[in-house]
Amino acid sequence: MQIYVRDNNVEKAIRTLKKKMQREGLYREMKARKAYEKPSEKRARQKNEAIRRRRKAERKMLQREGLLPRKGGRR
Incomplete structure (x- = not known):
């Protein structure tokens, strides 16, 4: 997964990354793997x-x- 920072706008890139991670289900998977x-x-x-x-x-x-x-x- 790649996110490009345009015009030194890091905040927007972070928001974009979080949206992509949410759509891919990474947060759900990390929570599931946290405990047995x-x-x-x-x-x-x-x-x-x-x-x-x-x-x-x-x-x-x-x-x-x-x-x-x-x-x-x-x-």
Whole structure:
């Protein structure tokens, strides 16, 4: 991952770096690696993540079909 500093604007480069790291999921991974996760906790977390992804996909599908209003008030 590379971030270029333009016009000596280091603050903007740092903000850009943080956004990229957030999008890539690096903060989440660092937090997960900080401490040991028991196998039972790992399975429970993965199950909850799968449920969340499935609900999101269903919600998106219903929004595309017009059965649910879109988030943000788009028309």
